[in-house]
Amino acid sequence: MKIATWNVNSLKVRLPQVIDWLRTNQPDMLCLQETKLTDENFPAAEIAAVGYQSVFTGQKTYNGVAILSKQQGNEVITGIPGFADEQKRVIAATYGDVRVISVYVPNGDNVESEKYGYKLRWLPALTGWLQQELKDYKKLAILGDFNIAPEDRDVYDPQLWQGKVLCSQPERTAFSELLKLGLEDSFRLFEQAEKSYTWWDYRMMAFRLNRGLRIDHILLSHELAGACVTCAIDKAVRKLERPSDHAPVMVELSP
DNA sequence: ATGGTAGAGGATCTA
Numbered sequence: 378m379k380i381a382t383w384n385v386n387s388l389k390v391r392l393p394q395v396i397d398w399l400r401t402n403q404p405d406m407l408c409l410q411e412t413k414l415t416d417e418n419f420p421a422a423e424i425a426a427v428g429y430q431s432v433f434t435g436q437k438t439y440n441g442v443a444i445l446s447k448q449q450g451n452e453v454i455t456g457i458p459g460f461a462d463e464q465k466r467v468i469a470a471t472y473g474d475v476r477v478i479s480v481y482v483p484n485g486d487n488v489e490s491e492k493y494g495y496k497l498r499w500l501p502a503l504t505g506w507l508q509q510e511l512k513d514y515k516k517l518a519i520l521g522d523f524n525i526a527p528e529d530r531d532v533y534d535p536q537l538w539q540g541k542v543l544c545s546q547p548e549r550t551a552f553s554e555l556l557k558l559g560l561e562d563s564f565r566l567f568e569q570a571e572k573s574y575t576w577w578d579y580r581m582m583a584f585r586l587n588r589g590l591r592i593d594h595i596l597l598s599h600e601l602a603g604a605c606v607t608c609a610i611d612k613a614v615r616k617l618e619r620p621s622d623h624a625p626v627m628v629e630l631s632p
Numbered sequence: 633a634t635g636g637t638a639g640a641g642g643a644t645c646t647a
Contacts, residue, residue, distance in 0.1 A: 386638075386639070386647085413639075413640070438645085439645085484646075578636085579637040579638050580636035580637045583637095622638075
């Protein structure tokens with residue numbers, strides 16, 4: 378089984394790339410973030426034409442998450458239960474006995490911002506809900522744009538980014554609280570190339586200079602981590618014309 | 633150096 382995640386930064390713009398990517402990579406599930414589409418505008422028919430079902434929750438202009446899958450998704454939940462949030466950032470569904478969650482964690486803007494406070498309230502709400510989900514589902518994968526670089530090796534210039542949003546200690550602590558629930562950062566289960574990132578700013582030739590951060594993650598429950606055989610970033614997609622600023626990440630799980 | 637680019641929507645906001 379292959380499960381992937383991709384912050385597409387507008388599914389409307391990126392739909393041809395997503396369809397190509399599904400055809401080429403044939404994941405069983407693909408989690409999307411920043412679809413930026415209301416539900417009535419979701420291109421479910423175009424996606425169905427290449428053999429994928431969709432579950433989604435979106436809004437105009439900002440946010441929006443989805444899961445595309447070959448098999449039917451059940452027990453669909455949108456948002457964090459018990460956490461009032463206008464912003465569409467979470468969707469969960471069950472495929473066979475595997476629970477899959479697509480998340481778009483708030484960016485936070487900068488550490489002085491109100492948005493940073495929202496991010497630091499949002500993360501414990503996610504953690505609290507996941508604690509219950511992990512009790513209910515032994516095989517759980519949470520994938521998405523976490524907007525957190527967990528360690529300095531996930532940042533092209535740790536000195537420059539020290540204490541800044543995406544790298545600040547409170548964010549990293551919140552991320553480690555997620556792992557403490559019984560989740561593993563699948564990327565670090567394997568030896569990886571140095572300077573591996575998933576997001577590069579559109580500005581200042583950041584991608585060409587590999588000035589990136591690893592902020593998109595696939596976290597696996599211990600049972601799924603034990604079955605995980607690869608985790609890879611598809612950096613090639615970032616080189617396409619009109620790319621998303623994020624690259625997809627995919628894990629392969631042995632049967 | 634507070635810049636720069638992309639997306640949505642139609643002036644700024646978000647990232």
